[in-house]
Amino acid sequence: MPTLTWLTREEDLKAAGRAPYRLLEPVETYGDPDTENMLIQGDNLEALKALLPYYAGKVKCIYIDPPYNTKSAFEHYDDNIEHTTWISMIYSRLELLRDLLSEDGSIWISIDDHEGHYLKVLMDEIFGRQNFYTxxxxxxxxxxNDNKxxxxxxxxxxxxxxKSKDTAIFLKKGDISVLNAYSSTDQNGKRYRDRLLKKNGKNSLRQDRxxxxxxxxxxxxxxxxxIHDDGREANWAYGKYSVNKMIENGTLIWKQRNKNGNNVWVPYTREFAPTNPERPHPTILLDVKTTRQAKSHQRMVLxxxxxxxxxxxxxxxxxxxxxxxxxxDLVLDSFLGSGTTxxxxxxxxxxxxxxxxxxxxxxxxxPRLQKVIEGEQGGISExxxxxxxxxxxFYRLGETVFDETGGIRAGIAYDHLAAHIFFSETGTPLHAPAxxxxxxxxxxxxxxxLYNGVLGDKRASSGNALTSKILAGMxxxxxxxxxxxERTLLAASRxxxxxxTFKHTPYDIKGR
Ligand SMILES: C[S@@+](CC[C@H](N)C(=O)[O-])C[C@H]1O[C@@H](n2cnc3c(N)ncnc32)[C@H](O)[C@@H]1O
Incomplete structure (x- = not known):
């Protein structure tokens, strides 16, 4: 498959793998003390890496709105990144985001003309061209616009x-106007419409089917x-099997129509209105408010x-x-900005x-999320x-799990190391706290x-070693x-x- 090349490509391909695993340090909880919602302050390369052992394959929907590289410096962040640097920055983040996405998940990225077409090529490489939806x-x-x-x-x-072709569960748009097409009502009060059984338009001639x-x-x-009105032989819209079903359940309706002065019988199929009227979403979003309205909401909230x-x-x-x-569902935004997502x-x-x-x-x-907890009434609230x-x-990025030499940093808790080991072995997060x-x-x-004397024996010499006694307690x-x-005292034959398969901590723990 054709791919994009840029100056630092080879290095950038390794950036996600090389990023250190950090701990996430909880700073403060707002509102419900049992909340699972996370706001993390830090570089998303390291934050996403820190999330992998816990959330790989778990995120249903990712929305990101990265800097667009518009060459104009903004008040709050540097959008003026060179083209190569921008590609380099986004590539490694996209790789980590892909690993966080669930098999039935999807990723949505806001972008404009500056980098959008390069982004499409990068996305095709990382997520697969066949997985592009629209x-x-x-x-x-x-x-x-009064621009010059x-x-x-x-x-x-x-x-x-x-994430994978045809696996995302996308929902249609609830729309009661769909019901307008069902203008008749039967004796039970159910809305319906009768449609001609004869096919019209494209492929409607006998020789077509x-x-x-x-x-x-x-x-x-x-x-x-x-038969078409001009006398040409046509098609029914349904095959014999379906029509027999309609006859059985009373949805094949015959009506007498006047054709050239003669009363003729014309078959219709009766369709009842759906209980959940819906239609596909349009891809041109004209009805979702604009930047001006978003800013005015922001002035109200903050x-x-x-x-x-x-x-x-x-x-x-x-x-x-x-x-x-x-x-x-779990959703994620790693370029959160003012917190809209x-x-x-x-x-x-x-x-x-x-x-x-x-x-x-x-x-x-x-402060914006605090206002939301308090019941803020702007945006989509009403x-x-x-x-x-x-x-x-609220979290910040903490210590790295492994030090520069690859050793386990002193003080790393059992559950953190457990999450990293399970993830490095299986590519999936732990199912329950370890x-x-x-x-x-x-x-x-x-x-x-075996770490930190998990079986009760904290002596360095025995607690983390695999012995017959420890094995019996597992x-x-x-x-x-x-x-x-840390070591095994069991014979290789045993x-x-x-x-x-015995593996040594920390040497055999692989980063991903
Ligand atoms: C276009 S803004 C997002 C605006 C957001 N959608 C909103 O409604 O407020 C992009 C954001 O990404 C943040 N950002 C840029 N690089 C980042 C990085 N490496 N890690 C985390 N955030 C980053 C910027 O600070 C900026 O706030």
């Missing part, structure tokens, strides 16, 4: 990719074939904060979450993770009847960790086992017999 166009201005230049774009676009030309018996016993210029309207993110997620996720009952490097994580995101509640936890030597079973292999597994510890 491009949405968002009209970002709602007033005539003859053409100024009044739109941005959003690239949408599935010969099996769809067959006789039907009208109520008076006469035989009826599909009257004393400096204006954040590249804020997105809540309605835009709401549309994405309506299509690509449902209640309680988190605020919308919060109001819509999605669990969320937001990452922002700038000080506005504190000056904008925290439309979804937002009443307040919930919470979020507090016992058996971390989990993946594809028939059990993974164990939860059994009838199958292959991978055991991490380990072979028990199907144990």
């Amino acid at each position: 491009t949405f166009i968002w009209q970002k201005v709602d007033s005539p 230049v003859p053409i100024t774009p009044d739109h941005e676009f959003i690239l949408c990719y599935e 010969p099996t769809m030309f067959y006789p039907l018996q009208a109520p008076d016993g006469t035989t009826v074939y599909p 009257p004393n904060a400096q204006q954040f210029d590249t804020i997105k309207p809540e309605q835009l993110i709401q549309r994405i979450f309506e299509i690509a997620s449902t209640q309680n 988190a605020a919308v996720a919060h109001k819509m009952g999605r669990r969320y993770i937001g990452v922002e490097i700038g000080d506005h994580a504190v000056t904008h995101c925290i 439309a979804i009847n937002w009443q307040g509640g919930g919470g979020f936890r 507090d016992a030597p058996l971390l989990g079973v993946h594809k028939g292999v059990a993974y164990y960790l 939860p059994p597994h009838d199958g292959p086992k991978v055991i991490y510890g 380990m072979d017999e028990l199907r144990i």
